[in-house]
Structure formats: structure tokens, C-alpha cells
Amino acid sequence: MGLTVHLLGPPRVERADGVADPMRSRKSWALLACLILSERPLTRGRLAGLLYAEAEDPLRALRWGLAEIRRGLGVTVDGDPVVLTLPPDAVVDVDVLAHGSWAAAVDLPGLGSDLLEGLTVRDAPAFESWLLSERRRTAAAAEAILHEAALGRLAADDLDGASRLAQRAAGMSPLDENHQALVIRLYRLAGDDRAADRQFAAVTELFRKELGVAPGRAIEQAMGEGRRQREVAADDASIEAILESGAAAVAAGVVETGVRSLRTAVRLADRAGSGPLRVTARLRLAEALVHSLRGMDEEGLAVLYEAERLGLDAGxxxxxxxxxxxxxxxxxxxxxxxxxxxxxxxxxxxxxxxxxxxxxxxxxxxxxxxxxxxxxxxxxxxxxxxxxxxxxxxxxxxxxxxxxxxxxxxxxxxxxxxxxxxxxxxxxxxxxHWLAFLPWPQALRGEVHLAAAEPAAAGVVLQQAFARACQLGDPCWEGISARSLALAAEAGGATERAFDLLADARRRSNRLADSYVWLDAYILDAQCSLGRRHGHPTTPLWVGALRRLASRTGMREMTVRAMRHSAALGNAGDHDAARLLAAGIANPTLDELLA
Structure with missing residues (x-):
């Protein structure tokens, strides 16, 4: 076995020569994590400031840490910026988690454990800030792998294996509606209705206690799932006719009726054993669920995994x-x-x-x-x-x-x-005639007008975007339009209205489980900026929410912006950590903010 680096859980290294736990210094492990997880090589000056700022000679302390990594792993690590060169066959668990197949990632021994578990580094506040963000990101990645693996096992008809993985994902993030919906759907598909009822009752109580809301459409749909049954046989021509009618209904805006037809076509194609139609029916159903029926992405994903497996099997x-x-x-x-x-x-x-x-x-x-x-x-x-x-x-x-x-x-x-x-x-x-899409570019166009100091033009296009989004009932389009209207309100001196509109924008954009997560961060950033400018008492809560969301998901600029807001509130280490993360982002607007 070649070199294996474990950063999830207590850090350790396995080498082909059998040397175990080769590094004793906590800062050397921290340095190794920085080198592996940073998207671009970091300069010696930045690394020294991140980890060794309190040393009498930070660059000398960095050279000692690099030497320990070099000896411990038997690898090359040198240059400025510092480049870590691992053997071609080396395995790094965090890399498998981010970029490997779910089949490989789900068997990682540290899956679900903290990054650098148990490791603390003294006198390095910038590193602690960076590590907190990376721990959130790897935890979110582990959840995503468990969810993906559960869907993969479901597509292969391994309901028991899928259920175990889905329960692990739900345990890591109990308030994630999609995780809970998958657990319930799997119980229902397996015919364990009592377990599904218990799970639904527990989730309902949890959501009402923690969020003050009832479970959403994804969980309701999962409760409506039933054990897979056979349909009366139909020939290919009949199935194709049902597919066409379902697709036509979706295109005409009669989405739920069309989706019912497409679900029927899937079952009939399975009964007939028609390879091409089994795949085509699933693709059409999934695309309708994902793009046309809000709150149904989770069911759409399950259907897509089945379509992918069937397509691979049939060539x-x-x-x-x-x-x-x-x-x-x-x-x-x-x-x-x-x-x-x-x-x-x-x-x-x-x-x-x-x-x-x-x-x-x-x-x-x-x-x-x-x-x-x-x-x-x-x-x-x-x-x-x-x-x-x-x-x-x-x-x-x-x-x-x-x-x-x-x-x-x-x-x-x-x-x-x-x-x-x-x-x-x-x-x-x-x-x-794609009217269902128009609010998105219109809202962004309104923001361009605002940035160009054209408030009258902005007002016209933003009001139109918001009205159309509300008519469509699309949470994402409502959210982006309301955010843009809030910016317009502040520009016009209506500060309290701007705060109200931003709060409303978040409520609208997050009311379904399949919201556009970046948009939530975008709205939060506006809340943080507005809150700081006007001394709003809720600003620290908004900053914390943006920090958690951005770091979990790997939104690099949003993470930098959250750290910048946090630093302005007096949190030590966040300014240096923000500059470290911003080094690889080519955005003049961000550079001006950090200057």
C-alpha cells in the first residue's frame, strides 16, 4: 500500500514502509492540512503569518514545519509559494470525499468525523478561523456523500443499505428536509409504514420546535410514496403516447397532471421491460420534477439515479x-x-x-x-x-x-x-415565451442599474420582476427580486423598508426544500452589509449565519465576506483569514472591500 493521508478524524499517515504517526507537532499537522486543502499554493509569508506569527522567527519556524512534513511523509515540499508534491498513487481522504465516487468515499474510515479531530493550535487565531470554515465544509461534504450513496443504493434496489446511509445523513443534519424525506421515502418503499409514520411524527415535532414550521412538500410527497407495484401491461406505442401527453401537459403549465402521466409511463415501461422507454420515461419525469414542480427535487434525484443506472446497463x-x-x-x-x-x-x-x-x-x-x-x-x-x-x-x-x-x-x-x-x-x-425565467435576469438587470446610479430605471424593472415572480410563485425569483428591491429602498433612504424587504426575501427564497442556496448567502450578505452600516442589533446573528452557510458549502467569496463582516465586529483572526482565502479570487470589487 502506498501513502495514505487521513485528515478526517484524528490525523494520521500510513506509509508503504510501515512508519506510523510520523509527525508530533500539532502545527505540522495544521500546516499539512493547509497545503492539501488550499486551492492554490500559498506563499511562505502567508503560511508563516497563519501559523507561526507568535514565533521569534516565523519563517524559520515554517521551515522546521515543512522539514517535518518532508521527513514524515517522505515527499517533496518546497518553493515559494509552497508546493506539496505527493506520489501519484497517494490517497488523501479529504480529496476522495470531495472528488471521488460515492462508492469510494462512503467507505472512508473518517467519514463523518471532524477535520483534524482533537487538534487545537495555540496563538494562531487566523488558522483557527480557517479551520472552523474547513471543518464545516468537510462535514457538509460528508452529508452530501451519504445522501448520494443512499440514492445510489436505492437505484440498485438495495433498500436496506440505502436506508442505513440516509439515516446517517439525517443524523448529521436533522433539519435538512431532503435528508428526512429520503428516510421516509425508503421506509415507505420497503413497506414499513409504521416506521415511516414514526419518522414523520418525529420530524414534524422537530421542525415545529426548532423552526416553527410544518414539514414541507418534499416530506409530504415522501409520505405519499407507496410500495412499488406492477401496472397492467402496455405496448410501446401506448407508453410513448402517455409520455407525449405528460410532457405536453408540463409544457403547457399543467404540471401536476403531466407529472402523474409521466409517473404512470415509468411504471408501464418497467412492466413492459422496454429498455429505451424505461430510461426515457425517467428522464422526462425527472426533468419535470426538477425544473417545473417546485419542492420536488428529491424525488427527481431518485429518478435520475435510476435513469443513469439503467442507461449505463443498456449502453x-x-x-x-x-x-x-x-x-x-x-x-x-x-x-x-x-x-x-x-x-x-x-x-x-x-x-x-x-x-x-x-x-x-x-x-x-x-x-x-x-x-x-x-x-x-x-x-x-x-x-x-x-x-x-x-x-x-x-x-x-x-x-x-x-x-x-x-x-x-x-x-x-x-x-x-x-x-x-x-x-x-x-x-x-x-x-x-419563457416567462417563468424572466424575473431572474430582470432582477440582476435592476442591480446593474443601481450600481450605475440609475435608480429610476432600476425601480421599473425590479417592480416588474417582483410582480412576475409572485405571480409564478417561484421562491428563488421572488427572493432575488425582493433583495434587489431592498437595495433600491436603501438607495432611496428607506432603510427600515430595506431591512423588511431583506427579511422577506430570505423567507420567500427558503420556503421550499429545493431552494437555490447561493441566493440565501447573497441575501444574507446584503443583510450583513446593511446591518453594519446602520448598527442593527441583529447583525452578529446574520454574520454568523452567513459564515456557517458559506463555509459549509465552499462559497469562497461569501466566506471571505462573512469573515470581513466578522472582523469588523471585532473577532480576532478573521481579517487575516479573509485575506488568506481571498488571495485566489480574481475580483476587483472584493479587492476594494479588503483594501
């Missing part, structure tokens, strides 16, 4: 690519960015050169990179996606890609290209 690469693309999209919405990136890149490998699928996947990849504040790669991906979508006359994918590209420019302060791309997205959506 349908395009279907596999579609399934992986949509799984990646749901993970993107849930801010499980490492998992999303894996599914999306896997989709590209099997897409077979299909311009339509490649355009959609590339759009999703660009959105993932944008959420993670990798703005340069995000812009390149989104430009490529828009071009691909244009080449195959896919107006909706082009509009979505352009809206995300406009957002990149807005966030980085490039207002002219932001306005250009958002206007183009609005025109495409209107031309294709």
Missing part, C-alpha cells in the same frame, strides 16, 4: 449524460459544488459530442464556478455555452448562460458587459 451514453447533467444541476442548486462538478464533468465524457447536451452541461459548470468565485473560468465556460446553445438554436439554454455571464460581470464590477448580457438574456426569454 445509452446520451441518456447517461442527460441524467448526470441533471444530477449535477440539483447538486449545484444545493451548493454541493464538488459533487456537482464531478457529475457534470462525467456527463461531458459520455455526451458523445451532442451540442445540446454539451451546451447545457457547460452552462451548469459555469454557474458552479461562478458560485465558487472562480470568475475567470466561469466567464469562459458561460461564453462557450452561449455559443454552443446558439449554434443549435437552444434559446433557453443560451438565455440562462447569458444571465449567469451577466451575473459574473455584475459581481466583479464590470457593469457595461453585465447590462449587455442581461439584456440579451431578457430578449431571448421573451422571444421564446
Amino acid at each position: 445509452y451514453p446520451v441518456a447517461v449524460a442527460r441524467a448526470r447533467a441533471e444530477i449535477g444541476y440539483v447538486d449545484f442548486l444545493r451548493a454541493r459544488y464538488d459533487r456537482s462538478h464531478r457529475w457534470l464533468t462525467d456527463a461531458l465524457t459520455v455526451a458523445g459530442g451532442s451540442a445540446g447536451i454539451t451546451a447545457r452541461v457547460t452552462t451548469y459548470l459555469g454557474a458552479v464556478e461562478s458560485d465558487r468565485a472562480a470568475y475567470g473560468p466561469a466567464a469562459r465556460l458561460l461564453e462557450q455555452a452561449a455559443g454552443l446553445a446558439r449554434s443549435c438554436a437552444d434559446r433557453r439554454t443560451e438565455a440562462y448562460a447569458l444571465s449567469m455571464l451577466g451575473r459574473v460581470h455584475l459581481l466583479t464590477g464590470a457593469l457595461e458587459p453585465a447590462a449587455e448580457h442581461l439584456e440579451a438574456a431578457i430578449r431571448l426569454a421573451e422571444r421564446d
